Amino acid sequence: MEGQFTISSIIIIVWLIFPGVVFKRFYFQGQFAKQFGVGLFADRLITSIFWGIIVQIITFLFYSRSFGFTFTGIKGKINTIYTNIASNKMPDITYQHLTYILGYLACLIFVAFFLGSFFHFLIRILKIDVKVPVFRFSNHWNYYFRGEIVSMREFKSLNKGKWLSTMVDVVIEDGSEKNKMVSGFLTQHTISQKTGDLETIYLTGAKRYSQSSGQFKEVPGDCLVIPFEKVVDLNLRYTFQVIDINLRRRILFQRLVLIILTFGLLFILIFPWYLKRSIFYRILGIVFGGITWLLFIMIASNPFQPNPRIKLEPKHLWPILIFMIAFLIFTIYFLGIIPSMNQIKNIF
Numbered sequence: 001m002e003g004q005f006t007i008s009s010i011i012i013i014v015w016l017i018f019p020g021v022v023f024k025r026f027y028f029q030g031q032f033a034k035q036f037g038v039g040l041f042a043d044r045l046i047t048s049i050f051w052g053i054i055v056q057i058i059t060f061l062f063y064s065r066s067f068g069f070t071f072t073g074i075k076g077k078i079n080t081i082y083t084n085i086a087s088n089k090m091p092d093i094t095y096q097h098l099t100y101i102l103g104y105l106a107c108l109i110f111v112a113f114f115l116g117s118f119f120h121f122l123i124r125i126l127k128i129d130v131k132v133p134v135f136r137f138s139n140h141w142n143y144y145f146r147g148e149i150v151s152m153r154e155f156k157s158l159n160k161g162k163w164l165s166t167m168v169d170v171v172i173e174d175g176s177e178k179n180k181m182v183s184g185f186l187t188q189h190t191i192s193q194k195t196g197d198l199e200t201i202y203l204t205g206a207k208r209y210s211q212s213s214g215q216f217k218e219v220p221g222d223c224l225v226i227p228f229e230k231v232v233d234l235n236l237r238y239t240f241q242v243i244d245i246n247l248r249r250r251i252l253f254q255r256l257v258l259i260i261l262t263f264g265l266l267f268i269l270i271f272p273w274y275l276k277r278s279i280f281y282r283i284l285g286i287v288f289g290g291i292t293w294l295l296f297i298m299i300a301s302n303p304f305q306p307n308p309r310i311k312l313e314p315k316h317l318w319p320i321l322i323f324m325i326a327f328l329i330f331t332i333y334f335l336g337i338i339p340s341m342n343q344i345k346n347i348f
Contacts, residue, residue, distance in 0.1 A: 019112045020052030026116030032137040032191045061113045063104055064266055067271035122262070126255060127151060138196050141239030147238040168203060169235040170226060179232055181209040183216060185223060198228045249306045257301050264293045266272055286333035288327045295324035
């Protein structure tokens, strides 16, 4: 019984928890990387299992469509191997089985990496985490230091614009009766991996306030490191670039085109694996289909393009249209979407 429990634990860890861990490792990137190991163990375990199941489902659908596997067939082989291991017998695993298992693990890691990176960049580019609180990362200091709070409903009274830099005025406690005031550009910050609290801030172009002269003086050095435990008060000053109405329309148009383009490419990546075609033809269909969709977006969005500098003229649209039709024909051919004459006769 103890041997069976150990084997079951290993299977759960490898096939459920591990893909979820890989997904979360690539989902928490950049300034949010330390959130990967923060939180209660039970919460991290549940989320890892949840995302591990999602990754497993997608990987199995992709892998089974590629190599013609079925759930019943795989379940029978796994039961046989598990029974042999539980009975202290060497399972009958051929070189082909080992190749399929290693290939599935590689595909599992790739899907987890792709999904984690995709959702991270989708949420950050579209600023979903800024506008919807439930998607926000635990490193809330990043939203303050990069001026992203101006897009939040709680700070709607602040000036809007494109964030350029953040100036910080810091009052530091140095053990004497009088505290010191330092000002500079905020370039970096670190947070605690255990608690998520701010640990250190890094200032460039720092200046300190001299009470004797009543003015700021430059601090020698290139980067001033200030432990947050020494900070008494912290004031943030943002530098924004004013965005006109036309620029906002361009940004909104670009985001809308990006969303449509992304979902179209996802459909093109998934749909061919449900067709009865060889792997080589499916890959070619995905490549030509992606190019076709990209050209279609260029043509369809051109009349609504708010930026006149990059708007295509009619003489440039015709060559793109011809290329799009040619790639569409190749896509239909490789994926076999158009039925043959015999199939059409059988319908009637």
